[in-house]
Amino acid sequence: MAPPETRKGRNLVTGIGFGALFAILAISLAMNVTLLGFLPGIYQPQPPPQDGQSHSQTCPALATDQHHDQEKPKEATQLDRAKDETSISFTSGSRPASQGSIINLDHGDPTMFESFWRSTGEDATIVIPGWQMMSYFSDVTNLCWFLDPEFAKQIRRLHALVGNAVAEDRHIVVGTGSTQLFQAALFALSPSDALQPTPVVSTVPYYSSYPAVTDFLRSGLFRWAGDANNFQGKHYIELVCSPNNPDGFMKEAVLKSDTGTTIHDLAYYWPQYTAITKPADHEIMLFTVSKSTGHAGTRLGWALVKDQEIAKRMTKFVELNSIGVSKDSQLRAAKILKVISDGYEIPNPGQPKLFEFGRNLLRQRWERLREVVRETGIFSLPEFPSAHCTFTGSTTSSFPAFAWVKCEWEEAEDCAEFLKKHNILTRSGKHFGVGINHARVSMLDRDETFDLFIQRLASIK
Amino acid sequence: MAPPETRKGRNLVTGIGFGALFAILAISLAMNVTLLGFLPGIYQPQPPPQDGQSHSQTCPALATDQHHDQEKPKEATQLDRAKDETSISFTSGSRPASQGSIINLDHGDPTMFESFWRSTGEDATIVIPGWQMMSYFSDVTNLCWFLDPEFAKQIRRLHALVGNAVAEDRHIVVGTGSTQLFQAALFALSPSDALQPTPVVSTVPYYSSYPAVTDFLRSGLFRWAGDANNFQGKHYIELVCSPNNPDGFMKEAVLKSDTGTTIHDLAYYWPQYTAITKPADHEIMLFTVSKSTGHAGTRLGWALVKDQEIAKRMTKFVELNSIGVSKDSQLRAAKILKVISDGYEIPNPGQPKLFEFGRNLLRQRWERLREVVRETGIFSLPEFPSAHCTFTGSTTSSFPAFAWVKCEWEEAEDCAEFLKKHNILTRSGKHFGVGINHARVSMLDRDETFDLFIQRLASIK
Incomplete structure (x- = not known):
């Protein structure tokens, strides 16, 4: 996957004629009208509650x-x-x-x-003194400079144990839940110099938040384009949620263009939900503690990313969006993941x-x-x-x-x-x-x- | 401040004539050309390091x-x-x-x-058992459903102690740092049915991240428009950072249109940096633990918001952007803020x-x-x-x-x-x-x- 080209925008615009510009204008207007009709509904004011509570x-x-x-x-x-x-x-x-x-x-x-985590007793408890982890920076020798090294280590250890994804020799980008990383991936895969937003598609039934999260800022970089089965075009981002939310089936990408890209949302590819048949090995794979360990309130996800430039752009998104990710959550998640792996790797008959x-x-x-x-x-x-x-x-x-x-x-x-x-x-x-x-x-x-x-x-x- | 109007987009588009549409197109193109030249630079690939490290x-x-x-x-x-x-x-x-x-x-x-937080010993330490705070939800009776009630209480207590902002009878929206809340506020203040992005301005010298964070997704809702002193127009969002980053001076809004809005970034309005002269009382006021307590790695900010509809839209932004905010960070920040207030309110000569x-x-x-x-x-x-x-x-x-x-x-x-x-x-x-x-x-x-x-x-x- 090649890094997105940049700095071409100016040349593209000045290098084309008036006719082409008018065509772009017409397309742009059509798109805007569509968007205008499309977006207000997301933010429709809610009617007042009528339940008397x-x-x-x-x-x-x-x-x-x-x-x-x-x-x-x-x-x-x-x-x-x-x-x-x-x-x-x-x-x-x-x-x-x-x-x-x-x-x-x-x-x-x-x-x-x-109830599982109650059964682990104090093993999964964390203690954070007031003076710890105050700096913005976790590991500036890493591409993802706000990733806690111990959390990264436990992520790789758990994937190696479970065998659900190739994590060695992959960049890890941490996010405030996989929702933030989903947006980071859209940002990373959308050429910043494109004249039109990159279409984002997924086969039906798709996760209900994909359209809203893609479109809520009316980004000029990407836009929701619906069911992947109906998509015509060479440039796109296909979202593949497998096992799929909502229907639970394993899913594969349906579009195959060399110039298209995919994001694999593997939030549910864990042994409690489905058979692990092989280590997944895609360009961008998203995981979250919400569904793997149950810690939704910790708001922590991670992406395994093959391409360095893509990982850099995802990191840049998280920098711009939230200047990194909670260190407290990362410390906690590192401990949680460690306890899970210890449960299998350290011989102890009573270990949950x-x-x-x-x-x-x-x-x-x-x-x-x-x-x-x-x-x-x-x-x-x-x-x-x-x-x-x-x-x-x-x-x-x-x-x-x-x-x-x-x-x-x-x-x-x-x-x-x-x-x-x-x-x-x-x-x-x-x-x-x-x-x-x-x-x-x-x-x-x-x-x-x-x-x-x-x-x-x-x-x- | 009136809530943003919604669902008007369709009528606006169909209710105007072709001439007006063409004018909008021309403006839109001019804007796009500007943006195209403007944005790639944000994501310019970095040259490889040459220091041999x-x-x-x-x-x-x-x-x-x-x-x-x-x-x-x-x-x-x-x-x-x-x-x-x-x-x-x-x-x-x-x-x-x-x-x-x-x-x-x-x-x-x-x-x-x-060094201050080392001096507080164990008072500021938090302990989180593995089974705590696993749900997405903190307090569904609150507008900001992911806000920890204890954190909210300590925020109001600290503002009452310091006298730097009116926090009673204000909505609190919590964010992954004030950076996320800054974007939430842009989202909340930009009418979703506007035909053009709302201009975002600030007087020079302005905080260096304002332009990049405003523009990195090329949002159709808002766009960076530079120095507020040079701005002509009635619709805008003016960012007021006071005390100002970078120069440290107290700042006030310079634009005065009834249809313009302001965001007050009060990250540095604390007694260690400047005299507290009165409780600030603006529509949207942003604060962050990074600069008030020094806990940058905790990535936690809060907004005090007067208008309920604005607070709802900011909450909606955080929902869509990251489905809430780390509970671990909120627990920690609640403790940190409590220790600060205790230092003043509980008589103890040795208390730092x-x-x-x-x-x-x-x-x-x-x-x-x-x-x-x-x-x-x-x-x-x-x-x-x-x-x-x-x-x-x-x-x-x-x-x-x-x-x-x-x-x-x-x-x-x-x-x-x-x-x-x-x-x-x-x-x-x-x-x-x-x-x-x-x-x-x-x-x-x-x-x-x-x-x-x-x-x-x-x-x-």
């Missing part, structure tokens, strides 16, 4: 879906697709207070891992093992979900092929972080809306570029929330 | 200034102004190893505060007091710098008026975090270049929108670095 006055997007959806036709529109990832309601992240409470499974808040914990719990949850789905017939669920997992040494199916459900009942045509009537909040398929008969349901919440979810489903007649 | 192969922008500057005329160009804040060299953040070492005072790395520590050390440093400047006559330095400080109860001058030096010797016409010949790295005035006869020198480094700096200056003949 005292805290609702300050809750930013309380029950957004509820009010929002009623005013609109049910087809997936551009506005819908541009809906951002986080629609926070007063039930987000909280435990259901009673049997009849709202069960919020809209977000992939990975709180099911809390994260991936076994996660896999067993998710397998049980998926079995319970499939059972209630069989009994009620409300949904259909994806069926995953089995594969040999090089990490566990056994053949296994997938147990994804989200259930991508399709409502089969006639009265449940709008799946998320139907579930909402039963006080279960999920994310409608329309936000993932497909129809409202699908919905995404988090499988990562705490036990009590998941239990209530299964009970609630079983009670729906 | 073994680590230099991976150091991203090693000695950027050194190589960069030699190829260019000495006037401040747009390219120069767009230079980003962080030009990392292998000496960034490190201690000079010997008498002749490079002294890097290019960045405002606040390591002088380390941050602002006294900072003020005394900076006063000594400024006195030593002024003395060596008097002896050598190399520079002139700004003279600051005295003012009554409501926090200390006494009249005092300013002791800014940066010395904004003007080289007076004929052979030192290019001030940063002259100092570089003496192995002192500073930031040239051209990056702050003014001439090369000025340079910015950090006053916040460790004692040994500052001592060496003074010795080095004294030895220049």
Whole structure:
């Protein structure tokens, strides 16, 4: 992958004739009109909450879906697709207070891992004295000068242990979650001298935040261009989320142009979710502690990057966007990753093992979900092929972080809306570029929330 | 301040005639040409380092200034102004190893505060068990749902103690450093339906990262428009940094249109740097732990915001940009701020007091710098008026975090270049929108670095 060319902008503009300029203008206008229609919806002011709860006055997007959806036709529109990832309601992240409470499974808040980390006792505890890690700089001998060396070491150690990605001889760029790194990668892969923004595509169903995060600043460098299957063109950035959010299937790039680029979002390519079949080895691979260890609040992701110039530009993005990444989070994540690897590499029969914990719990949850789905017939669920997992040494199916459900009942045509009537909040398929008969349901919440979810489903007649 | 209007874009476009559209096109093209010439320079590939150091192969922008500057005329160009804040060299953040070492005072790395935090012993230490703070959510009853309530409490407590800003009845938005919040504020203040990006201006000399951070994504929402003194127009965002980086003077907005907006960057409005004359009370006020407490590596800033809609949009920016802010950093910053306030509010004669520590050390440093400047006559330095400080109860001058030096010797016409010949790295005035006869020198480094700096200056003949 060649480094992006720079400093050509001036020559490109002055070197072309008036006719060409007019053509560019026309294209530019068309694009602007499209954008103008497209973007306001992302920031549509939320209607005031109507639930009478005292805290609702300050809750930013309380029950957004509820009010929002009623005013609109049910087809997936551009506005819908541009809906951002986080629609926070007063039930987000909280435990259901009673049997009849709202069960919020809209977000992939990975709180099911809390009980694992309680079982590790003090091994995963960090202590930071007031005078430590005050400088901006972590390691100026490294391309990514704000990357903590111990965190980098533990990242490489964990990938070597799990065998899910080639991390040796790769540049590591750390970010404030993989969301920041996703934007850093868009920045790095978009030629700064291009006359048009680079199209960003992904096959449907795609992660609901990709469109909004790509377009919210109306960048002149890149723009969301929808389903990769419908894309025509040679220059693009294809996002490949594998296992895929929302549907859990393994995914590969569908576009093959020599001048196109890819970003592999491998947030879920860990043994608790799927069989590890080989070490991934792509140009840019994104990972996050949110989904690998469950530490979403730590806001830490990392990118494994082959090309030095791309890694430099990603580092530059993080410099300009936030002058580096929290050292406190990196210290914590280094410890967390170390405890995971120690669990496998240091012989100790009582040592808890994260991936076994996660896999067993998710397998049980998926079995319970499939059972209630069989009994009620409300949904259909994806069926995953089995594969040999090089990490566990056994053949296994997938147990994804989200259930991508399709409502089969006639009265449940709008799946998320139907579930909402039963006080279960999920994310409608329309936000993932497909129809409202699908919905995404988090499988990562705490036990009590998941239990209530299964009970609630079983009670729906 | 009214909330930004939304959903008007479509009507605006379809409701205007072809003539108007063509005019917009012409303006748009002119802007694009300007941008095309303007932006590539930000991302100019760095020439390979030539110092033979073994680590230099991976150091991203090693000695950027050194190589960069030699190829260019000495006037401040747009390219120069767009230079980003962080030009990392292998000496960034490190201690000079010997008498002749490079002294890097290019960045405002606040390591002088380390010794204060050592003196607080274990009071400022935090302990985080592995299972804590795993969820994305901190407080969904708050507009800024990822803001830790204890951090918010300590922010309000500290502002009440110091009297530097009105924080009660203000929304607090937390960010990954004030750099992220600066972008959040640009996003919040730019109407999403505007046909042109909102101009962003600041009076010279302005903080060197403002232009680069504003423009690096070529946003269609806002664009850098230079010196506020030269700006003509009614719609704008004026950045007011007070005390000002780089020159240390108190600053006020110079533009007064009812339709213009301001962002007040008050990173340095703390008693160690200047007299606190009254509680600041502006629409958007930005603060950061980097400069108030010295914890740059924690990457944490906060904004005090009057208008609820603006605070919501800033929160939305942080959601889309990084799905919130490190909880580990917020826990740490809450403790740090608590220890500072405790130092004043809990009677204990031996308790170290941050602002006294900072003020005394900076006063000594400024006195030593002024003395060596008097002896050598190399520079002139700004003279600051005295003012009554409501926090200390006494009249005092300013002791800014940066010395904004003007080289007076004929052979030192290019001030940063002259100092570089003496192995002192500073930031040239051209990056702050003014001439090369000025340079910015950090006053916040460790004692040994500052001592060496003074010795080095004294030895220049």
